[in-house]
Amino acid sequence: xxxxxxxxxxxxxxxxxxxxxxxxxxxxxxxxxxxxxxxxxxxxxxxxxxxxxxxxxxxxxxxxxxxxxxxxxxxxxxxxxxxxxxxxxxxxxxxxxxxxxxxxxxxxxxxxxxxxxxxxxxxxxxxxxxxxxxxxxxxxxxxxxxxxxxxxxxxxxxxxxxxxxxxxxxxxxxxx
Numbered sequence: 001x002x003x004x005x006x007x008x009x010x011x012x013x014x015x016x017x018x019x020x021x022x023x024x025x026x027x028x029x030x031x032x033x034x035x036x037x038x039x040x041x042x043x044x045x046x047x048x049x050x051x052x053x054x055x056x057x058x059x060x061x062x063x064x065x066x067x068x069x070x071x072x073x074x075x076x077x078x079x080x081x082x083x084x085x086x087x088x089x090x091x092x093x094x095x096x097x098x099x100x101x102x103x104x105x106x107x108x109x110x111x112x113x114x115x116x117x118x119x120x121x122x123x124x125x126x127x128x129x130x131x132x133x134x135x136x137x138x139x140x141x142x143x144x145x146x147x148x149x150x151x152x153x154x155x156x157x158x159x160x161x162x163x164x165x166x167x168x169x170x171x172x173x174x175x176x
Contacts, residue, residue: 031074032077032078038074041071041169043071043104045100051064051090052093053093054093056093062092069139071105071167073085074099080095082099087168103142105139105142105150105167105169106139106167106168107135107138107161109137118165120152120154120157120161121159122160124146138154139154144176145174148163150166
């Protein structure tokens with residue numbers, strides 16, 4: 001090892017330490033591969049993603065997702081594989097290249113009421129005008145969350161939904 005490569009070691013260590021501190025500050029652990037927080041939410045990058053029983057292509061496919069943008073929760077990392085959980089609680093392993101850091105969320109996937117709709121509002125207030133009514137299971141893009149509200153969009157319509165009506169963001173999570 002030469003002097004140049006030796007001088008990079010402390011910087012790499014500090015970068016990893018920084019991501020570990022960020023993860024622990026949020027009450028999460030740093031992933032063993034990426035150093036990103038675990039658990040964390042991601043989304044499916046393509047419209048065909050195999051969920052496998054274990055972290056290799058030799059493991060049996062348990063499920064095939066066919067919905068780009070579907071949110072998933074990363075619960076573990078192993079080499080190029082991520083263990084994920086979907087909104088129904090189904091868990092398995094997905095190749096990391098099939099996942100995106102783009103934040104998405106499902107509108108109230110737990111809703112059992114037929115024809116129940118959830119108002120998307122023009123601002124983060126129950127008194128704000130309704131710009132759309134979303135059915136349970138709709139995938140939204142999430143731009144930011146703060147103070148129990150998330151700014152979301154579906155197609156070319158954007159607005160605000162209460163954070164507790166979304167699966168794909170943590171309670172009281174704040175980001176932009």
